[in-house]
Amino acid sequence: MKILLAVLLCHVAWATVIVVPGDDDVEWCAQAKCTERQMCIMIQETQEVQCMPPQQAMEFVKIHASRQQGGSQTAQIKTRADATPVKAHQTHCTRSELMRMGGRLVKWFKDIHSAEAGTDRTMKLHTVPCRAEIGWMFNQWDGDMNGRLSKSELRPLERGGNEPCVEEFIDMCDDMVVDGSISVDEWCDCFTFADDLRHEPPCHKARHDVDPHLLGVFLPRCDLEGFYKPEQCHDGNCWCVDRYGREFDKSRVQNTLPDCGQYASDLTEEDVAYLKARI
Structure with a gap:
């Protein structure tokens, strides 16, 4: 799955730093052999490439940004599979569009789940309440049954239709531990109120109002009911x-x-x- 993680294009001390998901299909990342749980960082001018965990990658960018001297301001951008940097794209889905997308996905989950015969597979241990059809769909994509959905496991879901906001909605689910994969808790929480926005609690709404991959974004702590923790x-x-x-x-x-x-x-x-x- 080519999750469109928020990345940074930093013109810092005459160097352009590009950060993309580690398993993106770009030549320089492929040569570095970054894993799907890492970020691939390239300093464009020197062609230096490194593989880092997401948190370390963000710290790397922060350090470079702090050394900026009279250059361009740090810009939050998206990157496509060819690693060509673009500005925060014009087709960025609004919250309303994302929530409608989530609601349609839940309806699809329900329809498929009700049409499938047999007993549901036991889910991996989770703490967030999970509706039957949402948990069932998680299991369909969790091919290695490790309780996490990797980029490659979600690729068919994101690339299988013409819905422009599917990929961005799924990407937004990666918000409890922002690591490029989606845990069972993240998945269950993401779809809890996707088709029932009238009853969405305030903390849950605030958490899903922002892109969790943007550097410096505030993600509030919510309880299991979707309200704020103290x-x-x-x-x-x-x-x-x-x-x-x-x-x-x-x-x-x-x-x-x-x-x-x-x-x-x-x-x-x-x-x-x-x-x-x-x-």
Whole structure:
């Protein structure tokens, strides 16, 4: 699957840095033999190519951006399979278009699931509630049954029709751990309210209102019902909110975790690790 990950074209200190998914069909990435879980980075002027995990790739770009001296401003762009950089494209789907696309996919999942005989395959362990037809469809694409949908596994779904927003919608599902693949939790969460927007909770809506692959974008922490968790962190700042995302006065702190215990939140070790990664 050629997920159109958000990438960066940085004119930094006379160098153009191009970042694309590691398994993209471009000659320089193929030679570097980057895996589908890596990003392929090329410094165009020197033809230097490196393979890095997504987070390390973003740090690499940040470091180069910080060294910028009088060059062009960093631009968020998309890249196609031939790695030709283009500006944030004019055909970018709106949230309304993406949600309609999600609703149509859910209807298709239902139709296929109801027409198929036999017992549903047991799903991999997941924490997000998952509707039967959505979980069933995940299993159809999860060829190696590892609980994750890779780019190659999703390629037929994204390339199989003429719907212009399928690929972008599926790409947006990769938002809990932005790594180029979609976990069963990400898949279940992505389609939960796709055909029921009237009842979509505020945190779930905010999380799916943005492209998770854009550098520096804020992805709020949501509970299983789609409302805000009390502790939120982003770009070195942390604060406490109510379940609707409204920030509490004097709760904002820098470079440390907030004390939101008064709002009845019990942080797990996983929660603490997640929040610390955003400080």
